[in-house]
Amino acid sequence: MHVSSIVWKIKRFFNIGSERKLKKAIKLINILAQEVIRQRRKLGFSNHKDLLSRFMQGDIANETYLRDIVISFLLAGRDTVASASTSLFWLLAENPRVAERIREEANEVLGLNQELTSCEQLRDLHYLQACVYESMRLYPPIQFDSKFCLEDDFLPDGTFVKKGTRVTYHPYAMGRMEELWGVDCLEFKPERWINKDGVFSQENPYKYPVFQAGVRVCLGKEMALVELKSMALSFLRRFNVELVHPSHHIPRFSPGLTASLRGGLPVFVREIKCTT
Numbered sequence: 499m500h501v502s503s504i505v506w507k508i509k510r511f512f513n514i515g516s517e518r519k520l521k522k523a524i525k526l527i528n529i530l531a532q533e534v535i536r537q538r539r540k541l542g543f544s545n546h547k548d549l550l551s552r553f554m555q556g557d558i559a560n561e562t563y564l565r566d567i568v569i570s571f572l573l574a575g576r577d578t579v580a581s582a583s584t585s586l587f588w589l590l591a592e593n594p595r596v597a598e599r600i601r602e603e604a605n606e607v608l609g610l611n612q613e614l615t616s617c618e619q620l621r622d623l624h625y626l627q628a629c630v631y632e633s634m635r636l637y638p639p640i641q642f643d644s645k646f647c648l649e650d651d652f653l654p655d656g657t658f659v660k661k662g663t664r665v666t667y668h669p670y671a672m673g674r675m676e677e678l679w680g681v682d683c684l685e686f687k688p689e690r691w692i693n694k695d696g697v698f699s700q701e702n703p704y705k706y707p708v709f710q711a712g713v714r715v716c717l718g719k720e721m722a723l724v725e726l727k728s729m730a731l732s733f734l735r736r737f738n739v740e741l742v743h744p745s746h747h748i749p750r751f752s753p754g755l756t757a758s759l760r761g762g763l764p765v766f767v768r769e770i771k772c773t774t
């Protein structure tokens with residue numbers, strides 16, 4: 499047994515150090531989740547179409563189940579989308595030409611100054627989709643992720659993996675590999691996702707494992723894409739985003755369970771004056 503796995507067990511047994519802190523933090527998160535459920539019950543959920551209300555209609559009484567649903571969605575769905583949108587807005591502020599192209603495409607597909615009215619319309623915004631994918635290629639919200647091998651196994655390339663071995667895949671590093679993405683791999687180029695017919699072209703998820711791949715692929719992928727695209731679109735059509743700090747200041751991408759930009763992303767938001 500590895501020494502670190504003995505240490506945390508001792509700490510947990512005596513309720514000291516990092517294990518004591520962890521216990522307190524879990525308690526706090528549970529209180530937060532229970533409060534979310536309490537509020538939803540108070541406001542009523544039968545006519546609501548949000549995720550929690552839907553789960554409540556299935557099993558309202560099971561408190562632990564509902565609490566775990568809230569925590570899963572908070573962890574899996576909130577910080578990831580926040581991280582992806584921060585990176586996207588940073589790249590758009592750095593590349594105003596790209597932001598302008600998103601606006602042009604929206605005017606072509608939706609009509610000048612026409613609002614987005616359906617999810618189907620989002621599917622026709624190929625350049626916008628390309629921007630979101632390209633941004634997460636360079637700045638994946640989950641930069642790396644580990645799995646532990648249950649049984650002796652072989653990777654597809656023949657590499658032997660012994661039972662218990664930790665195997666880590668690294669979307670951040672993979673998104674910057676020249677042999678995968680070419681010599682311009684470090685550049686933000688949404689065009690690389692657009693085929694000759696002007697249509698967004700999907701990559702193999704094993705080349706782009708930003709949402710994982712295979713049976714454990716992210717369950718919220720489509721929801722995340724809808725959130726990111728609709729939010730970016732409605733915002734960009736009304737506002738310009740400019741960085742508070744000069745463009746040579748590259749924000750520090752700070753790793754964690756979910757990546758974030760150290761110190762946030764201070765921006766100026768200016769309303770676009772309508773000329774028509």
Ligand code: HEM
Pocket residue numbers: 570571574575576578579582638639640643644707708709710713714715716717718719721722
């Ligand atoms: C840009 C946003 C997102 C990214 C980059 C992302 C990425 C990922 C990744 C890499 C995994 C695999 C984790 C692992 O196997 O250890 C995952 C799993 C998951 N994600 Fe997402 N995610 C995003 C948004 C969301 C949203 C919005 C939801 C739901 C509201 C969600 C729900 C889930 C769930 C439930 C799993 C577990 C799936 C399973 O283990 O079978 N995710 N996500």
